[in-house]
Amino acid sequence: MLNSEVMELTVPAGGASLVSRKMNVMGITTKFNLILIGVLGLGFAVFSAMTHRALYDNAYREVVAQAGLMMDSSMALRSYTEREIRPLLKPQLTVAFPPQIVPAYAATQSFMQLRKNNPEYSYKEASTNPTNPRDRALDWEADIIRMFRNKPDLEEFSGMRDTPGGQALYLARPIRVTDEGCLACHGLPSAAPATMIERYGNDNGFGWEMGKVVGAQIVSVPADVPIAKAQSISQLLMVMLAAICGVIILLANVLLRVFVTRPIQRMSQTANEVSQGNMEVPEFETNGKDELSVLAKSFNRMRRSLDKAMAMLDSERS
Ligand code: HEC
Numbered sequence: 001m002l003n004s005e006v007m008e009l010t011v012p013a014g015g016a017s018l019v020s021r022k023m024n025v026m027g028i029t030t031k032f033n034l035i036l037i038g039v040l041g042l043g044f045a046v047f048s049a050m051t052h053r054a055l056y057d058n059a060y061r062e063v064v065a066q067a068g069l070m071m072d073s074s075m076a077l078r079s080y081t082e083r084e085i086r087p088l089l090k091p092q093l094t095v096a097f098p099p100q101i102v103p104a105y106a107a108t109q110s111f112m113q114l115r116k117n118n119p120e121y122s123y124k125e126a127s128t129n130p131t132n133p134r135d136r137a138l139d140w141e142a143d144i145i146r147m148f149r150n151k152p153d154l155e156e157f158s159g160m161r162d163t164p165g166g167q168a169l170y171l172a173r174p175i176r177v178t179d180e181g182c183l184a185c186h187g188l189p190s191a192a193p194a195t196m197i198e199r200y201g202n203d204n205g206f207g208w209e210m211g212k213v214v215g216a217q218i219v220s221v222p223a224d225v226p227i228a229k230a231q232s233i234s235q236l237l238m239v240m241l242a243a244i245c246g247v248i249i250l251l252a253n254v255l256l257r258v259f260v261t262r263p264i265q266r267m268s269q270t271a272n273e274v275s276q277g278n279m280e281v282p283e284f285e286t287n288g289k290d291e292l293s294v295l296a297k298s299f300n301r302m303r304r305s306l307d308k309a310m311a312m313l314d315s316e317r318s
Pocket residue numbers: 099101102104105108125126127129130131132133135175176177178179181182183184185186196200205215
């Protein structure tokens with residue numbers, strides 16, 4: 001019984017077992033790296049998708065807020081015109097129609113001043129049947145007006161558009177006829193001030209009805225800069241995260257090598273030597289308390305037992 005065990009142990013290990021030992025050690029590092037890269041890669045993908053989304057949403061909200069502010073300032077100008085300018089100019093209506101009396105005109109004109117320094121911003125009171133032809137809705141604006149007509153509950157709508165100057169965000173609100181007073185000028189041409197007909201003719205901007213959506217206020221603001229900013233922050237975060245992942249992988253590999261693969265390699269080398277009958281190889285030095293140190297101690301003990309067994313066997317033989 002003892003003989004056969006010793007026989008097996010003393011059979012010199014061939015080259016094949018050496019190769020397989022090396023391959024196994026390679027295997028641990030490769031497997032570990034594959035799992036680590038897989039986990040970090042997944043985390044990286046989820047994190048990058050989430051931050052990209054959050055940064056983009058944030059940029060979008062910022063631009064919408066800016067557009068909302070411009071819309072509100074136009075609304076303020078409209079109501080100022082209605083409350084303070086209209087009463088002053090009303091007597092003029094019989095002489096010559098003053099367009100300054102019209103809130104839509106006041107808002108559009110004041111925005112044109114703003115556009116002189118900020119050409120990428122725009123404001124329009126678009127209508128499919130406008131009094132002033134410059135307010136005629138373009139195709140995409142007409143689509144928005146149609147949408148407001150089909151969805152009476154929709155009070156605001158925003159979206160992105162490609163323009164020659166880059167990406168722009170538009171914010172739109174419906175214009176409804178909610179006041180009978182509007183129909184004095186937008187109902188039947190016969191009811192409109194004669195001076196207004198003189199100026200604008202009687203073909204356009206009439207036939208509007210109470211409660212109907214007749215147009216939309218549409219503010220356009222440039223979105224290229226905030227979106228590019230969000231993109232560059234997102235890219236910077238990705239680069240930093242990739243660098244952190246790289247450092248983690250490097251550090252994990254160094255630690256794996258120092259604490260696991262190198263001690264195992266040394267141990268298996270010794271085991272290999274011993275299995276080939278070389279009893280001169282030194283014992284492992286084990287100071288640590290981790291699992292591998294315990295294994296090394298056990299191995300050292302086992303080797304000593306083996307030494308004794310071999311010595312006994314030798315003395316029995318001689
Ligand atoms: C005193 C006549 C008058 C009254 C009252 C009036 N409007 Fe107008 N409205 C005009 C004129 C004139 C224009 C064209 C101004 C211009 O040259 O840009 C206009 C333009 C508009 C426009 C821009 C599209 C277009 O037709 O060119 C809208 C929208 C509009 N009015 C809505 C209203 C609403 C809503 C009311 C009621 C709250 C109203 N208007 C009351 C005369 C009037």
